[in-house]
């Protein structure tokens with residue numbers, strides 16, 4: 206494997222920014238690995254970009270096991286992190302241990318990601334104790350969309366800022382190897398990054414994070430009409446697919462393309 210938990214710590218101490226991307230199947234995982242991106246997250250964003258739902262909330266543990274298995278298969282040299290879905294780990298430490306253990310055993314994931322702050326500290330400690338690496342996720346937490354009434358920035362007030370700084374410290378002390386900072390003020394992301402030994406991975410959190418993560422479909426423009434503010438498109442693949450499919454359909458309709 207090209208990347209391990211150790212890589213995250215070493216990259217930060219070398220000052221080398223960490224590139225991460227989501228993947229949901231063997232093809233996207235193999236393409237990412239071929240591009241040299243070997244830290245892959247099977248995000249519960251699959252609920253929105255693969256299943257076409259309005260939020261990540263309906264994603265199940267079965268869904269995460271299923272997609273993670275194919276990502277591990279498609280990118281055997283990569284470090285694959287499974288995103289634990291809503292209500293698979295929030296009820297009790299025992300539930301969380303079983304759910305995370307199941308994902309690791311059934312899919313071959315190398316680590317799990319958990320959204321949450323001090324509330325998940327006991328679970329993080331229990332997972333690390335049994336050998337399952339955990340990456341945290343604070344700031345805008347998509348699984349709490351109903352509580353906040355949307356996907357807006359977090360940590361803008363002074364209380365919000367203090368809470369995020371405290372949560373990051375508590376999670377690091379509990380044993381996470383890295384932490385995703387989603388949609389928080391750039392200055393705060395810089396402060397958090399400077400206060401932690403482990404690397405921060407930003408999405409909508411500015412340039413002072415130790416790495417960046419993006420959703421595969423957003424980065425490549427696979428949904429041409431969806432342009433989140435935190436994404437820069439590195440390709441217009443959605444439009445390229447529509448153009449290619451339209452050319453295929455046109456040739457079939459005119460009798461020009463016949464499979465031989």
Ligand code: KIV
Pocket residue numbers: 227246247248249250251288342385387408418419420
């Ligand atoms: O589910 C996901 O894709 C994520 C990333 C955006 C961090 O949580």
